[in-house]
Amino acid sequence: MELQIQNLKKEYGTKQALKGVSATLTEGIYGLLGPNGAGKSTMMNILTGNLRQSAGDVLLDGTDIRTLDSAYFARLGYMPQQQTYYPTFTVEQFLYYIGSLRGMKRQKVKKRIDWALELLSLSDVRKKQLRALSGGMRQRILLAQAILADPDILILDEPTAGLDPEQRIAVRNLIAEIALHKIVLISTHVVSDVELIARELLLLSDGRLLCQSAPKELMAQLSNCVWEVCVPEHEIRKLHHLGQISGIAKAEDGAVVRLLAKEKPPYSCTEARPTLEDVYLYHFGRQEGL
Amino acid sequence: MRYEWKKLGRGILVLLLAAVVANAWLFYRHCTAPVDGARYTLLQVQEKMSWSVQALQEETERLEARISSADPLEILSDKSLLTGDVYDERRLNQAVLARKEFSYREHIKGVLSDAEFRISSGLFGEQTGFAVRSMERTKAIYAPLVNLPVQPVFCAGAETLTDWTLSDIFFLMFGFLPPLVLLTQERRNGLTSLLRPTKKGRGSLYLRKYAVAVSSVLAGFVLIYGGDLLISGMLFGGCDLSQPIQAVYGFDGCPIPLTILGYFLLFSLVKLLWGLTIATIIFSLCAMVSRISTVFLCVLGAGLLAVGMSLSANLWLRAFSLVSLADTPLLLRQCLFVDFFDHPVRQLPVSVCFCGTTTLICFAMGLFAFCRVPAVVSVAERQKLSFSFLHRHTSLFLHEGAKLWLSQGGLLLAAVFLTVQVISYQNYGKPNSAWDHYYQQYAQTLSGQPNSSKDAFLAAERAQFADIHSQIAQIYAAAGDDVGTAQLAAEKLQAKLNPEEAFEAAAAQYEALQAGQSFVYRSGYERLFGVFGRTEALLDTIKLLVFLVLTLSGLFAIEQERGMEIILTTSGARKKVRKRKLLHCGLITLLGFLLAVLPQLLAVIQNYGLPNMDALANSLPVFSAFPKGWAILGALILCGAIRLALSGLSSAVITFLSYRLGNKVLTTLTATVSLVIPHMILLLIQYSYTRI
Known part of the structure; x- marks a missing residue:
């Protein structure tokens, strides 16, 4: 069929x-x-x-x-x-x-x-x-x-x-x-x-x-593009210039920000495993004003 | 309030605009058509009012001279006359002369002396009784008016505008439509639960909605009656508004010393209050009831009650009937009292107080219902165990039937319709006059085709009556001047002449028969197709249309309102569903038609009988237009078929509206305006002709 x-x-x-x-x-x-x-x-x-x-x-x-x-x-x-x-x-x-x-x-x-x-x-x-x-x-x-x-x-x-x-x-x-x-x-x-x-x-x-x-292929396309960045709270807004923020969680010394960016951000960060939400945000985030 | 106005939508505004246009057109026809029962128009009356009394008298004498010298059956047309006909011109002149020669002073003096005579005669009970007190009150009211400087004036505005009842129906639409949309439709769409929890969502929202209803009534008043005034002004021109209203034809009985302008203002206030009262009643009803058919049935029930009250002999009931109050000019033209513990109280203030109180009470009840009654009605979790087996099938026809007959209340409405018809026709009048009795006896003898024995019977009867007449003449001749003795002597013979009038009617019918035609007892047919029968049929048609509108408005709209169109399309059964819906529509129409037609037919058959159905239709005067070869049965079937076809056409219009508009409330309103109201107007016109 x-x-x-x-x-x-x-x-x-x-x-x-x-x-x-x-x-x-x-x-x-x-x-x-x-x-x-x-x-x-x-x-x-x-x-x-x-x-x-x-x-x-x-x-x-x-x-x-x-x-x-x-x-x-x-x-x-x-x-x-x-x-x-x-x-x-x-x-x-x-x-x-x-x-x-x-x-x-x-x-x-x-x-x-x-x-x-x-x-x-x-x-x-x-x-x-x-x-x-x-x-x-x-x-x-x-x-x-x-x-x-x-x-x-x-x-x-x-x-x-x-x-x-x-x-x-x-x-x-x-x-x-x-x-x-x-x-x-x-x-x-x-x-x-x-x-x-x-x-x-x-x-x-x-x-x-x-x-x-x-879905796996789409997520694979985003490898090396999803980062978890540790920043002080007042620095969060600066990350908008580096890519799209897909999540923010409070940490002991500031916040852990999940960031979609093609290049590694100039902060202390680790590479994260992409999810389908990241894929959605990557493709449509700008259109939805995020 | 601006948002509430916007909610009304273009459809409602178009309907209201159509009402304004229709009213203007009908009012124009009313102004230019011949005056009730006569063959001259008000424009011609206006023209003649400018003539002097002497000129009118001279012309009338000339016309009478022409009439007396002419053959009684001759048509005397004369293009130089206003009406173009000598007889009509004479009638016009007489009417205008009556207007011009009317003496208000003498009239009032007559009223006062009449009241004085009645009081002093002692025929009207004790001095402290209602009858005597009301006459004393009449004297007290009219006595100061004797010296009112009244010179007859022609004021077409007062005569035509305030007396035109059809404008009231169009005016009511402005009070009826907004509440249905702002309350009933909003509730159907589930918007009440959204709006009421907002900061200004209860009392304030109700007030805003009510303000729209009030402003709609005001707008309706201006557009409907303002339009009438404009047309009247354009056709007849203005008049001196500072003259007393008593100077206007038909207003001589007005008990209030008002100028014409004052009369117009008072009329406007009373009419506005009346419109506002009805609008408030409907508004509060819509705040309490969510089903549009319930609103319609309540309004119809209230309307029937008001009609019943207006026909009552009890003045209190009439004072409280909104149908009586619709005749605002009557309230101002006459001095009517209601009996308040033997004290006469003027009907006008009583009616005004009633309207004001009803408006306030209904407003408060509506406010209470809107604010306190839960927006989301808790649905009883009915376990349809007893009837659930009815739904366990895959017959699309039955499912569509369940939607129309059960969910949308078709069965209930049919039961209501049946009940109304049974009540309407349970006491159908029998032919009980002596004339009917004798005519029926002659008809039994003469029934069927003419033959020599019937001819002989008629000749014998005629000879018998002639003999009685000659015997009576002999008695009177023998008695000379002693008429009393002659009357006594001729009494028995006179009684034998009682059947003569019916005999003459039967003989005339028999003798008018042509080849192939038969003598048929015609009372039943005339009851069915005569003036009264036609009025009854029109009333039945209105009931049928209301039934069809309430039942079929949701036929296609329900799918569009509930979004079910999508599922119907994706299941590929849209056409099948449509076919079955139309089939049910046909069944509803047929049932409605039978409920509308059968009660009258059965009542006539039961009380009068419809004999000789195989005779030629044109044997009867009511079927004289039928060509040769048509039997009475065929004529009856044809009439029934035409009515059925018209019912089908009405159903088709409602179904089309339901399909196109996709909204039950809007469909109900549009169908009511386009089908029910024109028939109501026709009924009013027919009633007025019946009165004439």
């Missing part, structure tokens, strides 16, 4: 949201990273059929998804970022409704609902109205509806937003578990969510794809 994005462009009047994005996704988890306004939502909306591209193609196994139409949607699961639901529906009713939207048989839906609710620890609330649930529960229900039909392609927009750390880990593991034979594209700002599970990351900036690489 292969999802090819070819020279995808999208224009809103004179503004170009996507300026020719090309990528190839095969089975596995992909993280889509980028600052606000980079074009992530536009790209996801095109992939989910909620928006038409101005130019370019999206091909599933060589066939344009516009040609495939319902055959494509039958293989697609989508979890939107905004909490979309019918407030008066019960959890069970909502999932049965999604099953009917996907044209599933009643018995299959029943089995899948039991499975999804069990997996997401929602069995206790299956008969509660959606408006009576907490934000975190609704978030998990949206994930449940996305995986209900066992889709081949799963597109998740900020799937862990609003979840507590325990739920976040559980959801992350769940995604990793169900994604073995699927294409999973996760858009997120929480880089730790994809750090451990993503096969590749797509870094999107200003409507362009900066790179598509494995």
Whole structure:
């Protein structure tokens, strides 16, 4: 299974949201990273059929998804970022409704609902109205509806937003578990969510794809660029001129500053192991005003 | 407050602007259309008011001479006349003469002497009773007005502007729409929980919202009545505002010594207070209730209650009815009292006090609800065990049905509609007059196609009546001048003539039949398609439209409001969902149509009957326009089909609005303005014609 994005462009009047994005996704988890306004939502909306591209193609196994139409949607699961639901529906009713939207048989839906609710620890609330649930529960229900039909392609927009750390880990593991034979594209700002599970990351900036690489490769690119600098507190501001500060911790004789810089800073410092947050900051920090 | 105004959005402002334009157009038509029941316009009255009494009398004499010399059925048109018709011109002259020759002094003297006579006659109870006291009060009020220098003046502004009730409906829109958006829609969008925890988010926010409602009422007053005044001024010009209002036609009964300018100011104050009271009631309702359909139903219920109160014989109920208070000129034209422990109290101050008190109470209740009632309503964790099996299916049709009928209250609204219809038609009037009784008897005999035996029956009946008439004539001739004895002697014969009027009607109907046509008992058909039937049908249509607006406004809007459009698209079932929604829309329309049409039809069938449905439709006067070959049943089906098609069209408009606007509140408002209000205006016009 292969999802090819070819020279995808999208224009809103004179503004170009996507300026020719090309990528190839095969089975596995992909993280889509980028600052606000980079074009992530536009790209996801095109992939989910909620928006038409101005130019370019999206091909599933060589066939344009516009040609495939319902055959494509039958293989697609989508979890939107905004909490979309019918407030008066019960959890069970909502999932049965999604099953009917996907044209599933009643018995299959029943089995899948039991499975999804069990997996997401929602069995206790299956008969509660959606408006009576907490934000975190609704978030998990949206994930449940996305995986209900066992889709081949799963597109998740900020799937862990609003979840507590325990739920976040559980959801992350769940995604990793169900994604073995699927294409999973996760858009997120929480880089730790994809750090451990993503096969590749797509870094999107200003409507362009900066790179598509494995997290380890991206982190390797930053070797000799991440430093932990020990400085007195009044010297911290001077470090801004040397590179990007990704963290500050208090130390006995001042502060330990984590600094991204191509050259070794002229202070007492040690080289640190790059993380995916460093990668994010390295590529997008300036754009986000950091 | 500026931000609250901005929240109203362009859509609401466009609706309000449309209301101003529609009012201006209707008011212009009102000013230029013939005066109620006559065939001359107010512009022509104005023209003739400049003539001297002598000139008017001379022309009237000339016109009467022409009329008396002409054939009674001849149409006497004359382009040189203002109305272009001799008969209409004579009526116009007579009306203008009545205005010019009116003596206010004599009128007031008449009122005072009438009151004096009633007091002294002793027919109205004790001297300390309400009736006598109110007449004494009337005397006391009108006595100082005898010497008021009143010379008849033509003031079209006072006649047309303050008497035009449709402007009140448009004016009310300015008080109705802002609270729905600022309170109901904000709550639906979950913004209340965001705004209320801010520093100025409770009392102060409520005040700002209320200030918008008040300023909207003020703006509405200026735009609606100011527009009317402008049109009136452009058409008729100004008048001397320093003259007493009693000098204006129709205002001779005004018990307050006011100038025309003073009248306009008082009218404005009372009308503004009335508008403000209604706006405050709606505002407080929106602060307490979150569902738009509940707000609408409460407003409708309150409206019906106010109509009932306005029709009551009890003056207190009428004084407290906001529908009665809408007729502000009536409050100022007449001197009405309410009975306060046998003491007559003027209705105007009572009504003004009632409006003021209601405004304050509703304002306080709304403030309390907004500040104290939790913004986030705790949701009862209902375990839908008993009904949960209903949702365990994958039928998209049933899921869409659940959304429309259960979640959005379609079933509940249908039950309310059914209840309203059952109450409306449970005491449907039966044909109980003697005429109906005799006509029904003749109709049984004459029913069907004409034949010789029926001809013979009619001839025999006619001969019998002629015989009775001649016997009565003989009795009177024999009695000579002793009329009393003759009446007594002819009493029994006279009673035999009771069916004659019904016989003549039945005979005329029978004799007017053409080849192929049949005699049909027509009372039921006339009840269904006559003036009263049409008014009832219009009222039913309004109920149907309210039902459709409240049920279908959220049909497509709910997905857009809840962001579910995205999931529908990604599941590839958008078209399927749309189809099923439209199918349910059709079912709702059909149910609504049946609820609107069947009660009236069944009531007519039960009380009058609709016989001979296989007869030719044009046998009946109400279906005379139908071509030959159409049976009555076919005509009934066609009428029903047209009404069903119009109901379908209305549903299509609401559905389209729901789809395009994507907002239930805005859809409800737009659909109400574009569908319900025009029908209400039609109903008001129809009522006024029925009155004439």
